[in-house]
Amino acid sequence: MARVGTAVAGASPGTSSSLSIDAPALAGQERWVGGMLYLAAVDPLAGVDVLGEPSLYWDSPQMREVVAGWGEAGAMVAGSAQEAREVLRLLSSAATVRWAGEVPASLPGPWFGGMRFAAEGKDEGWGPFGFGRWTLPERMVWREGDRLAAAAFVPEGPGAEEQVRALLVGLGANFPAGPLPSRRTAQALRVSSSRLDFERSVERATETIAQGRLQKVVLARAVEIEGERPFAPVDVLARLREQNPRCTTFLFRASDGTAFLGATPETLCRWEGRELRTEALAGTAPVAQAQELSGRDKERREHHAVVRYLLEVLGPLAERIDADEVPTLLTLKNMVHLRTSVRAQLREGVGVADLVAAMHPTPAVGGTPSAMALAFLLEHEGLDRGWYAAPVGWVGPGRAHQVVALRSARVKGSKARLFVGAGIVAGSNAQAEWRETELKSLTMVRALGGTEG
Ligand SMILES: C=C(O[C@@H]1C=C(C(=O)O)C=C[C@H]1O)C(=O)O
Structure with missing residues (x-):
């Protein structure tokens, strides 16, 4: 059975999955609150200097998609190909986010993840990835046309909109304006x-x-x-x-x-x-x-x-x-x-x-x-x-x-x-x-x- 996990705001990957429900049951319901704003910045990856190492990055120059994400507002886990199919069906059909305020014109995601090539495997190093896993970042920054946009997501509940606003204020105030400075640290x-x-x-x-x-x-x-x-x-x-x-x-x-x-x-x-x-x-x-x-x-x-x-x-x-x-x-x-x-x-x-x-x-x-x-x-x-x-x-x-x-x-x-x-x-x-x-x-x-x- 596919599971949905909601993480507390600010949590890093690994602290999620406090809530466990049947994924298809989510269909049609809104479980996360999102908010957005535009940033005077050029490079989503530059956020590393204030937000730390990102939990996700996606850069497809062909499609002009660039996204960096930090933290985890929610996660969906699949234990098999069949469950992965259910999760993908759910995330591509249900609106999992309720936008408070401005709605982005276009948005890659907001769920990011992947799955195993095949069911069987013995390499323990893959264990933490699970069969399939998709996450909704707590904060994400992406390119929308010629601008950078930022969004924050929080599980739906009392005070959620205030939390979203607080996260956005932090993003807007601190996000570095320039590109990621190059740090050429060659090593053998x-x-x-x-x-x-x-x-x-x-x-x-x-x-x-x-x-x-x-x-x-x-x-x-x-x-x-x-x-x-x-x-x-x-x-x-x-x-x-x-x-x-x-x-x-x-x-x-x-x-x-x-x-x-x-x-x-x-x-x-x-x-x-x-x-x-x-x-x-x-x-x-x-x-x-x-x-x-x-x-x-x-x-x-x-x-x-x-x-x-x-x-x-x-x-x-x-x-x-x-x-x-x-x-x-x-x-x-x-x-x-x-x-x-x-x-x-x-x-x-x-x-x-x-x-x-x-x-x-x-x-x-x-x-x-x-x-x-x-x-x-x-x-x-x-x-x-x-x-x-x-x-x-x-x-x-x-x-x-x-x-x-x-x-x-x-x-x-x-x-x-x-x-x-x-x-x-x-x-x-x-x-x-x-x-x-x-x-x-x-x-x-x-x-x-x-x-x-
Ligand atoms: C399997 C790989 O690449 C694939 C195999 C290719 C080939 O055999 O010519 C070319 C591109 C990919 O479809 C890989 O990069 O590991």
Whole structure:
């Protein structure tokens, strides 16, 4: 059963969940009071200097969405994929916030969170994240057009509006006007990952593919990283957004403060009313080989597995689907991907909960046939992916933006566990796939090490 937790004002993640109710029972009711104001400021992340480390960050330059959040006014927890679907359905249909005073013209969220890639997992480090968890920040600051707006949320109850006003007064008076000052604290990293294990799994995958039981499977591995000093998530975020302007930079905090952060190039769904935007992103080469990428047979097969899948699963949910006829190149800092943009006009009543349930995991992170690929991963990958490669993002009434949590790491103190994967099809070569995952790891390694690279 999905649960709703309300936290006391000012509480940090981990002190929530005092109230436990059946999430669907909330539908149609207003349980939080929100208030807003505009700030004379330019960078939501700059709030770190007065509010401390944020509990969430979301920066999608493509959609012009930038949000930082502090504290937790409420949390919704899901213990399974079915519960995650219920929570997403609830948050995308019910107005959970009653606005006191001015109502924002547009607002990402206000619920932010994510879920696990798959149900099973043994890595205790993922424990505090739960299967799925979405939070309503106590204070959030976001870009609305050319201005920054700030909101505060408090559980509905006596005195709630006064509490909201007090929080807003504090935000308006103290929020730094300038951008986050750059704090370039480069540090040496100890990096380790088992090459032999990964290459063996790739070989096992190509054998299974040769036997005809699988067409594609995306194998991932973890990279263990240790810094000389504890990582400062804000500094890592600042570098991620600067170095990856075409990606969505994100941070979510678990109940014990562990950070899950990254800069992903892949959108799972941007949903608004009847409109859906999604994409197939698969097929990778170093920037220097960009011109050859579109012509490579192996890369094209990896890519087309995703396009076919999207058209197939979206078919029953859409009245109309438009996809690019040929993939284009998406150029990132040090690699290029094949990308096919897909837009759909959805059937009445289809929302983000249905989209996530139908689409995740796409063969960009799972494989084909999907069930076979997932069974293969469970048996041979030897990795608890946790929230890596899973849908993370924001949701609110009638709108949501979910990305695929790639190029990401779980960070606690001076330790980080980073995740990278690559699509395996017939003809894949273990050494080349290792090199591809090394390339993908650079996004996080550079940001954690504080280097420009
Ligand atoms: C699995 C990852 O990336 C995915 C796999 C890709 C590929 O195999 O070419 C490309 C982009 C992503 O869909 C990752 O970054 O960890």
